Amino acid sequence: MxxxxxxxxxxxxxxxxxxxxxxxxxxxxxxxxxxxxxxxxxxxxxxxxxxxxxxxxxxxxxxxxxxxxxxxxxxxxxxxxxxxxxxxxxxxxxxxxxxxxxxxxxxxxxxxxxxxxxxxxxxxxxxxxxxxTRTREREQLAQERRATIDKLGPALAAQIFELAEILEKHPNGDFGVAYLMRRCDK
Incomplete structure (x- = not known):
C-alpha cells in the first residue's frame, strides 16, 4: 500500500x-x-x-x-x-x-x-x-469580525463586539440594535 x-x-x-x-x-x-x-x-x-x-x-x-x-x-x-x-x-x-x-x-x-x-x-x-455547518458559520463570523476591524479600526471594533455581546444577552437587546440602526441610517 x-x-x-x-x-x-x-x-x-x-x-x-x-x-x-x-x-x-x-x-x-x-x-x-x-x-x-x-x-x-x-x-x-x-x-x-x-x-x-x-x-x-x-x-x-x-x-x-x-x-x-x-x-x-x-x-x-x-x-x-x-x-x-x-x-x-x-x-x-x-x-x-x-x-x-x-x-x-x-x-x-x-x-x-x-x-x-x-x-x-x-x-x-x-x-x-x-x-x-458549524465550521462554515465560524468562518463567516471570523470574516465578519476581520471586516469590522478593517472598517472601524481595532479600538472601535472592540467596543462594538463588547456591545453586541451585552445586547445579545439582554432581554430587550433587539430594542438597542433597532435604536443604533435608526441612528446610523441617516
Whole structure:
C-alpha cells in the first residue's frame, strides 16, 4: 500500500495506539487507518463527553499545519478520492476519509492533535453536516469580525463586539440594535 500523499513511498505497519493498527509513511509522517480497523477500535472506546464543547474547542484551536494538507489524495486501499473535513477554522487543517471503505488519513501531527483534543474517537462526526455547518458559520463570523476591524479600526471594533455581546444577552437587546440602526441610517 502506497502513501496517498507521497505516492512513491510504501506505507509500513505501525501500532498507533493500543489495539489500533495503522500504516505509516516514513517520508511525510502521515498515518492511514483502515476503515474497519478504526470502526472496531472506536466501538471499544468510551463515548465522547459533550461533543458540542469538543467541536467548539476544535474549531478555535491553533495548530501546526502539515505541508501536505493541501494535496488531494487517493485512498491507498480502493483508489477513491479522499473526502476532506475541516477540523479547525482558526488554523485550518483537514482530516481525510475514503467515502467507500471509510479509511482515514491523518497528515503529520494531526492524529496527535486530535488525541490531545479528545476527538480521535469521533472522527466520523467531522464529516457530519452539523460539524461542517458549524465550521462554515465560524468562518463567516471570523470574516465578519476581520471586516469590522478593517472598517472601524481595532479600538472601535472592540467596543462594538463588547456591545453586541451585552445586547445579545439582554432581554430587550433587539430594542438597542433597532435604536443604533435608526441612528446610523441617516
Amino acid at each position: 502506497q502513501c496517498p500523499k507521497d505516492k512513491k513511498v510504501d506505507l509500513v505497519d505501525r501500532q498507533l495506539v493500543k489495539q489500533l493498527a495503522a500504516h505509516h509513511c516514513s517520508e511525510c509522517d502521515g498515518v492511514w487507518l483502515g476503515g474497519a480497523d478504526y470502526a472496531d477500535w472506536q466501538q471499544q472506546q468510551p463515548p465522547a463527553e459533550n461533543l458540542s464543547t469538543l467541536i467548539d474547542q476544535a474549531l478555535e484551536m491553533d495548530c501546526a499545519r502539515s505541508p501536505f494538507d493541501s494535496r488531494a489524495a487517493l485512498c491507498p486501499e480502493c483508489n477513491a478520492y479522499l473526502a476532506r473535513a475541516k477540523v479547525s477554522v482558526k488554523t485550518p487543517f483537514y482530516v481525510e476519509r475514503c467515502p467507500n471503505c471509510k479509511g482515514i488519513w491523518c497528515d503529520r501531527g494531526e492524529w496527535e492533535t486530535l488525541q490531545t483534543l479528545g476527538l480521535h474517537t469521533v472522527i466520523d462526526h467531522m464529516f457530519s453536516n452539523d460539524w461542517q
